[in-house]
Every structure is written in structure tokens, then in C-alpha cells.
Amino acid sequence: MDRILKVRKEYDQIVIYRHVNPDLDAFGSQLGMYWTLKTLFPQKNIVLAGEMESDLLRLFPPFETDQLIKGSTLGVVLDTANRERIDGDITICDKILKIDHHIVVDSYGDINIEDVHASSCSEIVALLMKEGRVQMPVNAAASLYLGIIGDSNRFLYSSTSQKTFEAAAYLLDAGIHIDELYQALYMRNKRDLEVTRFIYNNYHEDGEIAWYYLSTEDLKTLQITRSQGSNYVNTLANYKEFKIWMAITQNDLENNYRVSIRSRDVAINEIANEFRGGGHAFASGATLVSLDELKMLVGKLKEKLNG
Incomplete structure (x- = not known):
């Protein structure tokens, strides 16, 4: 010092x-x-x-x-x-x-x-x-x-x-x-309630992986920014059926898709590195150049879970 x-x-x-x-x-x-x-x-x-x-x-x-x-x-x-x-x-x-x-x-x-x-x-x-x-x-x-x-x-x-x-x-x-x-x-407002309801009504799952996707149109409808959309990633946490959960938000500014990845007891940072990101073992970020890469990302995460 x-x-x-x-x-x-x-x-x-x-x-x-x-x-x-x-x-x-x-x-x-x-x-x-x-x-x-x-x-x-x-x-x-x-x-x-x-x-x-x-x-x-x-x-x-x-x-x-x-x-x-x-x-x-x-x-x-x-x-x-x-x-x-x-x-x-x-x-x-x-x-x-x-x-x-x-x-x-x-x-x-x-x-x-x-x-x-x-x-x-x-x-x-x-x-x-x-x-x-x-x-x-x-x-x-x-x-x-x-x-x-x-x-x-x-x-x-x-x-x-x-x-x-x-x-x-x-x-x-x-x-x-x-x-x-x-x-x-912890203070919330009614908008948070609307976003949470949208996520619960529209989330996706594949085995032990769950995620939600917010398009530009969804963000406009919910009246939130892209970064705010990512902040709800832990809405899908603490469900025993899901070991990995993600938030995917469309990023018009950079013409890509931002991904926030969280997990319980499964290291996901190396996979995040493969998709232009990185971070901590159980909390990382990634970037997809197109939604076609989402299937690849989910596949890699499933391999990790089954390995």
C-alpha cells in the first residue's frame, strides 16, 4: 500500500x-x-x-x-x-x-x-x-x-x-x-413486476438450462434498456431443476446479443470465453453475433453439465 x-x-x-x-x-x-x-x-x-x-x-x-x-x-x-x-x-x-x-x-x-x-x-x-x-x-x-x-x-x-x-x-x-x-x-417498482411477469411467461428451457430472451421490441414494450434487461437474470435462479440460467438481450448498438450466464456448482467461464466473453466460474458474460449461436452455446453448456 x-x-x-x-x-x-x-x-x-x-x-x-x-x-x-x-x-x-x-x-x-x-x-x-x-x-x-x-x-x-x-x-x-x-x-x-x-x-x-x-x-x-x-x-x-x-x-x-x-x-x-x-x-x-x-x-x-x-x-x-x-x-x-x-x-x-x-x-x-x-x-x-x-x-x-x-x-x-x-x-x-x-x-x-x-x-x-x-x-x-x-x-x-x-x-x-x-x-x-x-x-x-x-x-x-x-x-x-x-x-x-x-x-x-x-x-x-x-x-x-x-x-x-x-x-x-x-x-x-x-x-x-x-x-x-x-x-x-431491493426497492422495486411496478415496471419490475411487469418485466418479471414477462420472463416467467416466456422463458425457455432445455434440460437443466433455462433462459429468457428480450428482443429490441420486447425492451421497448417493457420500457427498459438493454442493460436493465440483463439485470433480471437471477429471476430464473434458485429452481432445483435449473443448474444454469441465462439472460439474452438484443443489442442494436453493437448489432449483437448480450448474454449473462449464471450457474450453481458448474463452472461456465471457459465456455463464456469461447463466445467472446468471460468472467467468474459461476457468473460470466458472453456475446453472440447472431441468435443462431444460441443453440451452440446451449449445446456447449449441456456438454459441460453431462461431462
């Missing part, structure tokens, strides 16, 4: 990156780092990289990011396994610090902090700050806590460890109110 802080002091500005199609951990680690660095280095230019428009951001404290300036630049990349998935241009940086918890496939940083056993990138960031005896700002702590519960599914996944709870305790000591965070996380 001392080495990291020393590196940060050498630069005029710090740009904080995370992966495309961000989830709670991506935003949590990015914003947690942002608020912490703003407190530690108020004189520095701190910039949030990537698309900062998402329904998930309603859960986080409000922020105002600085604009890029000319000068020496440190890039901090969070929760991103390989450089192709970084949301933003890292070539503007003089040095890169990578902090990640995915399976290591690309150590693209000049400094790489990679812990594949951590529940989340937010856990790693929190423990780094704890180790460095950093006085954690409340808004940073709230962001990191959301990141941890997002990727650990509220401490339910097997990646949850003693370190996860140490990180959570450290964030609680910073003064966060977890009742408010959970209330905001």
Missing part, C-alpha cells in the same frame, strides 16, 4: 477505469477508489473513465468527475481481467495500476494486484485501504460495500471468506448505514 500511494503522488492526474457493461462491483470499486483518492489527494485531477450512465448509479452517492488535463497520468484499472474489456483509453496513461479478482489472463499493468480468491475487486480495494490505515470517506465506504455485496450476492457465494467480512467490518467502521443501502438495492 505504501508503494501504491508513493506511485500516485508522482502524477498530476489519476484516471480510474473499470470494465464495460459495469455491474455493482465495477462501479463500487471505481467510485470507492475515486472518493478515497479525492480525499487523499485533493490537489490532484481525478477522472472517472468510461460510460457513467447506468440505472445502477442511482444506488451510489452522487459524484462530479474532473475533465482530463495535460500532464503526467496514472491509470488505475479496476475489476477488469483483460485490456480489451477496459472502458476507456489507457494509452493516455504513463503508468497503469491493475487491481482485479478475476482469473488472471492479462497482467497489463505496470503494477498488478490480482487476487483470484477475493469475493470482489471492492474487497481488495477495501483491504488495501485498511492495510494503509486510510481514513475511509463514508461515500467511498458505501460504494465499496455495494460492490462487495453485488459480487458476493450478499455474502452467499463461496468466494466469501474471512477477508470479505474483514473488509465489510472496516467499511462499517467508516459509518455507512447498511439498512439504507439494502433498502435502495
